[in-house]
Amino acid sequence: MANTPQSKKRARQNESRLAVNKARRSRIRxxxxxxxxxxxxxxxxAxxxxxxxxxxxLMRGVTKGVFxxxxxxxxxxxxxxxxxxxG
Structure with a gap:
């Protein structure tokens, strides 16, 4: 578990980035x-x-660091x- 204030903040940031990246990856798929x-x-x-x-x-996923x-x-x-x- 994160102990220092910095590591706690990084853990929060990681959670939010995970959610954003997961949504982007799902959209691309x-x-x-x-x-x-x-x-x-x-x-x-079609x-x-x-x-x-x-x-x-796909290329937007590249610029956002997903792929x-x-x-x-x-x-x-x-x-x-x-x-x-x-054809």
Whole structure:
């Protein structure tokens, strides 16, 4: 358990950051799931629209420190390739 005032404050900050990051991660995963569902249904237009919505969300996660830049780039690249192959 935190004893010093500084460690108590850090514990409080960690809890709030956890909640914010969890919400961001959930939002990003929702967008990715929508792309996956559009791919599974075979609807290229819906998949492209979902991918266009997911890309800025992923990159926003990078700037907020939720994901590493290469991780987001890899996910976008792989999804884009699958959407392109759908045609």
């Amino acid at each position: 929702t967008h990715l799931r929508k792309v996956e569902e559009a791919l599974a249904s075979g609807d290229k237009d 998949a492209q629209a979902a991918l266009r919505a997911a890309q800025p969300e 590493h830049k290469n991780t987001a780039s890899r996910k976008i690249s792989r999804l884009a390739a699958r959407v392109k192959a759908l």
